[in-house]
Amino acid sequence: MKKLINQFLMSLALLLSAGSCFAGGGEEMSPAIRHDINPRYVSLLEAEVLHKRGDVYFFDVNTLEIWAEGFIPGAVFFNVRNWRELLPKNKDAEMVFYCANRLCTASVVAAREVMKLGYTNVMQMPDGIYGWRMSGRPHEKP
Secondary structure (H helix, E strand, O other): OHHHHHHHHHHHHHHHHOHHHOOOOOOOOOOOOOOOOOOEEOOHHHHHHHHHHOOOEEEEOOOHHHHHHOEOOOOEEOOOOOHHHHOOOOOOOEEEEEOOOOOOOHHHHHHHHHHHOOOOEEEEOOOHHHHHHHOOOOOEOO
8 A cells, every 4th residue: 555655646746747748838828820721621522523523633632551542533642742743734723632531631731732822722621531432432542
């Protein structure tokens, strides 16, 4: 019992001395970063309708491992250094960016960067490729 009490007191001392490692880190609270540029979000159904039109660009912002599991037919792998070269010349072209799922933010970041370049019809599909495939929509593999 004495050993358990000593371990508890030691743990308590460590926690109290490490106060700045908790949420906030001891600094004043501040508002979360607000982005001025945000893509329009599209549902799986909206993305499917756009895909069937055939004139909308789809960009996959996943890792190579996720890309290899399957991607939206015709989508371009966007997670490369020369990503600017993959963009259409027409800055009004419709584009849909996606990554893995709603927890992945890579496609939002990519879409914002593209919008900063002056592209106007940029969309993001939050459900990602996992949502697309789990819903039974067609996909292809490299």
